[in-house]
Amino acid sequence: MASGSNPAVQSAPLSNDDIGLERRLELFRLQVEIRDCEKRAHDLFFQNLIKGTSHLSIGQEAIAAGFGVAMQKGDKSFCTYRGHAHTLARGASMEGLLGELMLRDVGLMRGKGGSMHLTSVEHDVYGSYAIIGAHLPIACGSAWRAQYLGEKDVSVVFFGDGTTNIGAFHEALNFAAVWKLPVIFVCENNLYMEYTPIGDVTAVKHPAADRAASYGLERILVDGNDADVVYRTAQVAIEKARRCEGPSLIECLTYRHSGHSRADPGKYRPPGELEEWLKRDPVIIYRQRLKDFGVTDDTITGIETESKRKVDAATATAKASPPAPVEILTTDVYADGGWAWRN
Amino acid sequence: MGVAELSYRDAVIRGIAQEMDRDNRVVFLGEDIGKAGGVFKSTVGLYEKFGPLRVRDTPISEQAILGAAMGAAMTGLRPIAEIMFSDFLAVCFDYVANEMSKLHYMTNGQLSCPVVIRTGNGGGARFGAQHSQSVENWTMMIPGVKVVAPSSPVDVIGLMAAAVRDPDPVVFHEHKSLYATKGEVPDGVIVDTLGTAKILRAGGDCTIVALALMVPRALEAAATLASEHGIDAEVIDVRSLVPLDTQTILGSVSKTGRLFTVEENPRLCGWGAEIASIVADEIFWDLDGPIVRITTPHIPLPAADHLEDLALPSAARIVDKVRRVLKA
Numbered sequence: 001m002a003s004g005s006n007p008a009v010q011s012a013p014l015s016n017d018d019i020g021l022e023r024r025l026e027l028f029r030l031q032v033e034i035r036d037c038e039k040r041a042h043d044l045f046f047q048n049l050i051k052g053t054s055h056l057s058i059g060q061e062a063i064a065a066g067f068g069v070a071m072q073k074g075d076k077s078f079c080t081y082r083g084h085a086h087t088l089a090r091g092a093s094m095e096g097l098l099g100e101l102m103l104r105d106v107g108l109m110r111g112k113g114g115s116m117h118l119t120s121v122e123h124d125v126y127g128s129y130a131i132i133g134a135h136l137p138i139a140c141g142s143a144w145r146a147q148y149l150g151e152k153d154v155s156v157v158f159f160g161d162g163t164t165n166i167g168a169f170h171e172a173l174n175f176a177a178v179w180k181l182p183v184i185f186v187c188e189n190n191l192y193m194e195y196t197p198i199g200d201v202t203a204v205k206h207p208a209a210d211r212a213a214s215y216g217l218e219r220i221l222v223d224g225n226d227a228d229v230v231y232r233t234a235q236v237a238i239e240k241a242r243r244c245e246g247p248s249l250i251e252c253l254t255y256r257h258s259g260h261s262r263a264d265p266g267k268y269r270p271p272g273e274l275e276e277w278l279k280r281d282p283v284i285i286y287r288q289r290l291k292d293f294g295v296t297d298d299t300i301t302g303i304e305t306e307s308k309r310k311v312d313a314a315t316a317t318a319k320a321s322p323p324a325p326v327e328i329l330t331t332d333v334y335a336d337g338g339w340a341w342r343n
Numbered sequence: 344m345g346v347a348e349l350s351y352r353d354a355v356i357r358g359i360a361q362e363m364d365r366d367n368r369v370v371f372l373g374e375d376i377g378k379a380g381g382v383f384k385s386t387v388g389l390y391e392k393f394g395p396l397r398v399r400d401t402p403i404s405e406q407a408i409l410g411a412a413m414g415a416a417m418t419g420l421r422p423i424a425e426i427m428f429s430d431f432l433a434v435c436f437d438y439v440a441n442e443m444s445k446l447h448y449m450t451n452g453q454l455s456c457p458v459v460i461r462t463g464n465g466g467g468a469r470f471g472a473q474h475s476q477s478v479e480n481w482t483m484m485i486p487g488v489k490v491v492a493p494s495s496p497v498d499v500i501g502l503m504a505a506a507v508r509d510p511d512p513v514v515f516h517e518h519k520s521l522y523a524t525k526g527e528v529p530d531g532v533i534v535d536t537l538g539t540a541k542i543l544r545a546g547g548d549c550t551i552v553a554l555a556l557m558v559p560r561a562l563e564a565a566a567t568l569a570s571e572h573g574i575d576a577e578v579i580d581v582r583s584l585v586p587l588d589t590q591t592i593l594g595s596v597s598k599t600g601r602l603f604t605v606e607e608n609p610r611l612c613g614w615g616a617e618i619a620s621i622v623a624d625e626i627f628w629d630l631d632g633p634i635v636r637i638t639t640p641h642i643p644l645p646a647a648d649h650l651e652d653l654a655l656p657s658a659a660r661i662v663d664k665v666r667r668v669l670k671a
Contacts, residue, residue: 076418113451137409137414137438138414141412141413148397328451332447333447333486334447335447341486342538
């Protein structure tokens, strides 16, 4: 990319950049928007406008952004209940997301799923799953369909470190390896299951990477707080899957700045740990990265300002939306649209 | 068009083959189903006919089997997944109870899950408590799932076709003790309808509602009741628990005034309890006496043949119960 012709860049260090300015700006925009939207979700929860539960990805944005930019239209995302970031990273609207968290009619599923089941097929988000590990075999099935039909899309499944100790994880890894499926397993290791440190309950130090050898897979352990690292890792794995060369298991080291869910203050964490990780805040790291590559302050603040505007607008839209009409209580239990179980 | 005698086991093979011939989106996966032809020999020849890409042997990973079937279904295929023994549904029940069944509803209709879960259900084979259960009631209680349990070869083919073509997840309970039984099956493509019960024997004195292995036992009992006790029983094969053909059952009970259910599942929360409840709610004044459920007692099934035979409802037990209740 010729940096000299782009007003966003002050100097020319981008000329040898494998990622390129356009994708860098996209990686930054996604991280900023996810951060701002998650912070808003946090605030709305404490205002009692988000009911039920909410699991934030503040601190983990680089993983969603890195994969979101690397994945192409048609590539499918399978998320966990901590899925706000991945849903936004595929292009779903903030209105739809915040609307669903607030259980309003404007929500992605009109309030029928809630925060833990975000789905937007239009954006290739094939669901968010709230039973640990369940979606790993499901992603294998999607990849099997692509393999069987000769379709070129890749299925990417995101999960936390706690998932690596449940049976479905191991069944899915073996299954995908034996069938050479175009599926990518992405472990977001944020060091805690819910409240218990993953290291206290796991036989190996790196819960995903150290298990890769069991399934004949390469050991991949990367810095999950650097969007460039995640993006490059994602690219390699996606290309491998598209070449029909089988699955990858990637462990991304990261940290959630907030608690597990809802109002959890994360008191189980040792003093100083959060502060150390805040120094490695992915959004701050990437902001500085853009400056190092010569992106102007105006461009950066422009993205930040636009993000805040979008979050405010989405919040207003979601707040203004009524709850869905009560008629949907019994729609879509079965694929005929209804709920009839007898004549 | 001809008619040939076919075993229940061979009907499973023919039903699957019929649907795989029709639609190349129909794929089949499970443990030992391919090269080995299935532990009950109920999938022999499918691997040779349709090849390793459509008939896929899996590891002993029930969660992976049902999860992969679901992922394939929600992105465009029409998988048939085998869970060898229905008891094993317990190790992958998440996919039945939480995943497949909720997908369409939770996503507000964005995704659906046209999977058929075939499973060997029921007792009589002396396999003991973990390979003999009748678990149709486990699956019946979950909103979003459909549940079928055929009793004859022709129903196996027709209901298999209906299940594969259905847009929802269907649990297809094949009865292990029926695999060797035979029945007449017409040539050609057979497609039945989910949610339809069948009156197999007309009668005016009472209604006996049965499912799967209990159907031939109910028919045998009805013949004895007629020939030896002068009782003319109507026998209904429920066939499909969800959707449930309540109209056929209600119509029969309205006519006969008496209802007996014959259930292989252990007593608590068996499917007959739901039917009894519907009948009591809706046509109570048509009843001439109490509804009677004939079930396996609420015990794990023993392996010993004489004990298992004592536990499962038999034709003799049905005869005895119906006779004593009606003569009372």
